[in-house]
Amino acid sequence: MKYTVGVAMNPLDQLAGIAKTAEECGFSSIALPDSLFFMETQAADYPYTPDGSRMWNAETPWVDPLIAAAAMGAVTEKIEFYTQVLKLGSRNPVLLARQVGSVAALTNNRFGFGVGIGWAPEEFEWCGAPYKRRGARVDEMIDVLKLILGGGMVEYHGEFFDFDRLQMSPAPTKPVPFYVGGHTEVALKRAARVGDGWTSAMIKFDDLVGVIARLRELRAEYGRENEPFEIQTVCIDRFGKDGYAELEDAGVTDIITVPWVFDGIGFDAPLEAKQDSMRKFAEQYVN
Template identity: 30%
Template sequence: MKIGLVLPVVVQHPSTRAEWERTAGIAEVAQIAAAADRLGYHHVAASEHVAVPREIAVERGGTYWDPLSTLGFLAARTRRIRLATQVLVLGYHHPLEIAKRYGTLDQVSGGRIVLGLGVGSLREEFDLLGAPFEDRGARADDAIRALRASLSDPAPSYDGPFYSYDGFVVEPHAAQVRVPLWMGGRTRRSLRRATEFGDGWVPFGLNVDELQAMLGTVDLPDGFELVLGSGRRLDPLGDPDATLRAVTRVREAGATVLGVSLVSTGAGHYCDQLHALRELTGQAGCTFDADPGHDRDD
């Protein structure tokens, strides 16, 4: 099982945000991403919301850094770690807009993007952006097919029920021959969408029994990634036993990738937690991709 990082600061939920994140900025985010890169973590992830209604932000949070800007900045300060959107809302973008912007990021990062994609559920945001809401699932399916046909092609062509284009040049395009697409969601339809069109599934809000019941209804393709969260912030320095139990539970649930958030009092402490988590979970069979001699902060 590989381990990735749900970046602090760039998404701030009122119930889980650490106090230091309120005033932290890109310097702290870059410090943490660089440490994760040196230690061989699989990915760093940023999510997307354009504008959250004030009353909803009180409960769900209103701070969401733009993933393209954030990951583009981090691409220049890391070497190997993958740069993941978790998730990009398909209905807010034309497929070729995604192909151009994230294809460019894939080029400048040396082929490191992972596109986590979602249908979206915040109707007020759809309405604000003039994006259709009622048929967003069908539109998302068509957008995913269009992306698969277009991300790595400088002259993409696609003809579907919602998106159709031909005769355009899209340069730069993605460096990867096949950009990994992870589908977010918590329904059987999201899982079917992931196995039919994607390379991984990022479920949320499901307990282990619900997860196993859904997985039992499909045959997972070879190499398919099941990307699960840790369920709570982990504290490998303060409570290594509970941390190891949480990681083991996720791995036994079938995860091939674990996305973690960590208890922290600041960026330096967060980096120390990354070191501790690597040591703890590496002994338990989790995999990292760090270069010898580059596994400590300067």
């Protein structure tokens, strides 16, 4: 079992210290969230809370996860980083390939790319991307990203994106793993078809078991059942040794945790308190 530290909504000046301590404690990864901006009014419900409200406000700190991965990678040597998840729909895949390839190079292949579509129409429209047909557009974006990141001279001629032969150097010396997020049927199909893993938002255990079973069915349909596949999860009702053992038995490979939450410490707490929580968690579960 892998254990990953989630750093959503943390002050930016703590990220380097959290990364160094997580590495010292034996955590395998840092999970980096993505939020472009806070719109005063939202046109759609946030899909992962009961009432559709957001768990953050206009003052909550966010940093671009790709920049954060490069910065945290510069002060560590072994720990890995992945976006959880970057919202593809509002981005341009050619520009994004440049960024992802750069992070992979700067971290010496310690970067995984967790991707989703994005839930907010404003993030699409205000960044110049269409909200309509966003799923089909994101499918094509993944194709473009994998093609460019694979290295060499490539071209692409699709419905949404079109370019003649180009090359971005240096290409990653190892394939960048793609972890696909989302709980809907179409998201699970996307993960099973093109992903190296599936990554969850907050989810209850019984729902998670159903998702994992469905992913197994879909991967078999796509002929990918024997390929390595990560299950990264934020399970909100299984904790401790027994709970984590249940998750492992269910097929989870990577538990995303926020250790200081278990100690009743808020996101704006001092770095030292969070480091103590990571050390305590690691002594109990990681090592």
